[in-house]
Amino acid sequence: MPNPPEKFVVTPFEVRGTIDYDRLRTLFGTQELTSELLDRLRRISGAPLPPTLERGVYYSHRDLAELLTGYEQGRRFFLYSGRGPSGPMHLAHLIPFELCQWFQEKLHVPMYVQVTDDEKFWLRPALDRATTYQWGMENLLDILAVGFDPKRTRVFFDTRSVGTMYSLAVDVAKKIPYSTVKAVFGFPPSTNIGLVFYTAMQTVPCFYPSWRTGTQVPCLIPCGIDQDPHFRITRDLAEALGYPKPALLHSQIIPGLSGGKMSSGSGEKDNAVFLNDPPEQVERKLKRAFTGGRASIEEQRRLGATPEICSVWALWRSKFAKDEPEFQQITNDCRSGALLCGDCKSNLIARVNPFLEEHQKRREIVRPIAESLILEPAPGSTGPHGGPPLPSP
Amino acid sequence: MPNPPEKFVVTPFEVRGTIDYDRLRTLFGTQELTSELLDRLRRISGAPLPPTLERGVYYSHRDLAELLTGYEQGRRFFLYSGRGPSGPMHLAHLIPFELCQWFQEKLHVPMYVQVTDDEKFWLRPALDRATTYQWGMENLLDILAVGFDPKRTRVFFDTRSVGTMYSLAVDVAKKIPYSTVKAVFGFPPSTNIGLVFYTAMQTVPCFYPSWRTGTQVPCLIPCGIDQDPHFRITRDLAEALGYPKPALLHSQIIPGLSGGKMSSGSGEKDNAVFLNDPPEQVERKLKRAFTGGRASIEEQRRLGATPEICSVWALWRSKFAKDEPEFQQITNDCRSGALLCGDCKSNLIARVNPFLEEHQKRREIVRPIAESLILEPAPGSTGPHGGPPLPSP
Numbered sequence: 001m002p003n004p005p006e007k008f009v010v011t012p013f014e015v016r017g018t019i020d021y022d023r024l025r026t027l028f029g030t031q032e033l034t035s036e037l038l039d040r041l042r043r044i045s046g047a048p049l050p051p052t053l054e055r056g057v058y059y060s061h062r063d064l065a066e067l068l069t070g071y072e073q074g075r076r077f078f079l080y081s082g083r084g085p086s087g088p089m090h091l092a093h094l095i096p097f098e099l100c101q102w103f104q105e106k107l108h109v110p111m112y113v114q115v116t117d118d119e120k121f122w123l124r125p126a127l128d129r130a131t132t133y134q135w136g137m138e139n140l141l142d143i144l145a146v147g148f149d150p151k152r153t154r155v156f157f158d159t160r161s162v163g164t165m166y167s168l169a170v171d172v173a174k175k176i177p178y179s180t181v182k183a184v185f186g187f188p189p190s191t192n193i194g195l196v197f198y199t200a201m202q203t204v205p206c207f208y209p210s211w212r213t214g215t216q217v218p219c220l221i222p223c224g225i226d227q228d229p230h231f232r233i234t235r236d237l238a239e240a241l242g243y244p245k246p247a248l249l250h251s252q253i254i255p256g257l258s259g260g261k262m263s264s265g266s267g268e269k270d271n272a273v274f275l276n277d278p279p280e281q282v283e284r285k286l287k288r289a290f291t292g293g294r295a296s297i298e299e300q301r302r303l304g305a306t307p308e309i310c311s312v313w314a315l316w317r318s319k320f321a322k323d324e325p326e327f328q329q330i331t332n333d334c335r336s337g338a339l340l341c342g343d344c345k346s347n348l349i350a351r352v353n354p355f356l357e358e359h360q361k362r363r364e365i366v367r368p369i370a371e372s373l374i375l376e377p378a379p380g381s382t383g384p385h386g387g388p389p390l391p392s393p
Numbered sequence: 394m395p396n397p398p399e400k401f402v403v404t405p406f407e408v409r410g411t412i413d414y415d416r417l418r419t420l421f422g423t424q425e426l427t428s429e430l431l432d433r434l435r436r437i438s439g440a441p442l443p444p445t446l447e448r449g450v451y452y453s454h455r456d457l458a459e460l461l462t463g464y465e466q467g468r469r470f471f472l473y474s475g476r477g478p479s480g481p482m483h484l485a486h487l488i489p490f491e492l493c494q495w496f497q498e499k500l501h502v503p504m505y506v507q508v509t510d511d512e513k514f515w516l517r518p519a520l521d522r523a524t525t526y527q528w529g530m531e532n533l534l535d536i537l538a539v540g541f542d543p544k545r546t547r548v549f550f551d552t553r554s555v556g557t558m559y560s561l562a563v564d565v566a567k568k569i570p571y572s573t574v575k576a577v578f579g580f581p582p583s584t585n586i587g588l589v590f591y592t593a594m595q596t597v598p599c600f601y602p603s604w605r606t607g608t609q610v611p612c613l614i615p616c617g618i619d620q621d622p623h624f625r626i627t628r629d630l631a632e633a634l635g636y637p638k639p640a641l642l643h644s645q646i647i648p649g650l651s652g653g654k655m656s657s658g659s660g661e662k663d664n665a666v667f668l669n670d671p672p673e674q675v676e677r678k679l680k681r682a683f684t685g686g687r688a689s690i691e692e693q694r695r696l697g698a699t700p701e702i703c704s705v706w707a708l709w710r711s712k713f714a715k716d717e718p719e720f721q722q723i724t725n726d727c728r729s730g731a732l733l734c735g736d737c738k739s740n741l742i743a744r745v746n747p748f749l750e751e752h753q754k755r756r757e758i759v760r761p762i763a764e765s766l767i768l769e770p771a772p773g774s775t776g777p778h779g780g781p782p783l784p785s786p
Binding site for chain 1: 511514515522552553555556559560563564566567568569570571572574575580582583584585586587589590592593769
């Protein structure tokens, strides 16, 4: 008997329905991020875990244990995360970059950022290339504002770095039949040939240090679990090309302020707090946000609210609760009915606006160095393995 | 009633069967290269036509009349031809380049050469990328040895020039659905995603000057008629992207020495005279070449031979008959039986070997300038329209 159809859809290009995360992990065949693994991370880093690891936002992985074992035996790795620039970035977009920054700070490992302006242009019919490029440059400032170490950080900006990326992308593309991307991404025949090719470009950063240095340098990719299919292709290829499989850390999808996935490209500007929203905008959006509250104050006092479905709680959880006791307090008071949604929202606004103000300052601080981190072919470095020097591990 | 199936197959990736060229022109929907058009070319160039135009090797076109009308009204154009480097080049590979060189010399127009090392690597399972790259560099010397003006010539070497090409390729790729390349090239689902994407890279040189300068600069592409499908896609796109449609000049397929298409990648090394064959090799190959001769000398004296199916006559026709009277003499003597195949072959060997010797000398003369003609992103020329300066028209 065939399985009943799933009530949700999760692909790199579409997230729909109410996601059963345990079921999704089983469907995707990923591993559980256990408390034992989190303990190892605490021990190796010698530091408290960041909120997204401590509070279960990251809940799934591939080969993290092997990566940490290698690290303990002296084998360095690097971090990789990316951004498809179709508009301004919102709070949830920072989540993988904040985790990367934590790993970089604690373990002193290199970080590769990919800005996939080719992909977003190919994906969105109405987007023009100049606009995608400009959003890429803007988004890059937001990413670097998270606090990466410039000495250990490099940027693949697809349409600018392609001179450095293409030879490896060509190697990768030869190993991927059309039938694979059709099956993995569900592409219809009308899909443009750029998008068909694109997964080769997304695989490049995973293999790049191994390819350039001729040694085996593994990679850790924190990403939303919806991005896992890209890297399933990457992992399937790795052996055939002689590179290590990337390890993955998967986060749950952060709910938008009106429910559903927080999205920057859908045109629903009220569904997310954008990093460039002015304070009154943030206040307006959060005051209207979808919560797990009850129909009336009286009912909520009596029965309590449901944090797990609440977009405001998701923000406390992802970053804004300053420590674990505070996060537990907020969660417990929500559930018991002691904390009402209006007060909870006001408290959050008082955290989000100062964060955004600081973020905008950090953005200006990194602006002068952003250009220098973008990988471009160095003059005279022609040939199959050309490109600028890599950050030393 | 459906049409009967054709007895031949002509695609950019496969040529098979005995080609009915008039039928092929009808199937492809191209225009006849009439004697009126050839007369216009004589008048505009003020020179005798090169052998491939005079003797019908080029027999079909798209929009050549419009291109010439524009030229007469002061609208310059540029030439574009390419090479997929999978091995050494043979005599037939020079045919489009020799025609381009003639146009450049007579009309002083820019020439773009494309070396498609990405395509050949994607197309041939057994080819590795370093080898494809090396053949690309070798082949480029053979192409430049034809005698292009370095001031008016530039090279798109795909894996090296991609930093200059990719942004335009991204624009082009967005306009091509997978279903189009599937239909035009007959790709099965096992086709790798590189080859699916590739036609976007092949379209780039056609639009490049218009894209870079923001003005309408049309292009003329001499190519084997088997390459027409690539540019049919290009022509269909041109309007949507705001660029002029490329004009085409189509040659017939030069027969190999053992019949079939002359091919460098098939491993049949005796099927063609390669540009680096030593004289004794040339002699051996031509002595064994497939001809239109009869079973016995007596029969040939009596009945004559058939030049149209002869691989030796095809070489006289493409270049080695020094003028039209000589070519007519050879053809007539072949047909009448006055010229026997052995003598004809000896005469041809005495022409081919000195040509190859000269070619090798010219190859060494262009070697020092080849690198300087390859388009690569100039340092600091970042952004969507980066790249080195164009040759002035």
